[in-house]
Amino acid sequence: MIRTLLVDDQHLVRAGLRMLCSAAPDIEVVGEAETGGQAVAVAGRLLPDVVLMDLHMPGVDGITATRRILAARPAVRVLVLTTFDDDEHLFPALEAGACGFLAKDTAPEKLLDGVRAAAGGESPFSPDVLRRVVRQAVTAHAPPRTAADPVPLTGREREVLTLVAAGRSNAEIAEELHIGITTVKTHVTNLMAKTASRNRVHLAVSYGRFGVPPAG
Incomplete structure (x- = not known):
């Protein structure tokens, strides 16, 4: 069973993710968090295998939360869920240790496959998101x-x-x-x-x- 933590500041998004993940026989939602600070605390307490992480949250954002979670628990796999206009956070999230990136409009089955892939040590990503990560790495972060x-x-x-x-x-x-x-x-x-x-x-x-x- 893949123990999964859901992190998003929108209750409706978390509810949808919970319904989707809970319907899968091999995925268990062990907790939720609506801020990055909560995510760090809950991850430390519940020890999830995979964290589905939103990046744009008030207070402690997803990038900082990712870095703090992995500093304490390097074995945790942080899988980022991103929107089409969130490019500025993508490469910093990669540097913070995120293992993969999926668009929030990813098909439900592909999202579940992404959770499974992350838990198995792979790096799932939506192709369009990957292209945005690469583009940002080139233009803003790496000569x-x-x-x-x-x-x-x-x-x-x-x-x-x-x-x-x-x-x-x-x-x-x-x-x-x-x-x-x-x-x-x-x-x-x-x-x-x-x-x-x-x-x-x-x-x-x-x-x-x-x-x-x-x-x-």
């Missing part, structure tokens, strides 16, 4: 890597990285490149090591920050 500091990638790794940055899943990458999904996972693991990325979202950001160097 491009210079030619004097290259990331040596094989031609296939360059292809896989491009597709990761486009929001493709491992299965979609395998189908598009006509290779096995195990091979894709191996490439992704190697890419994370080469780019010093902590998870798949960081890997996608590395594409936007550093670009894909020419094959050598």
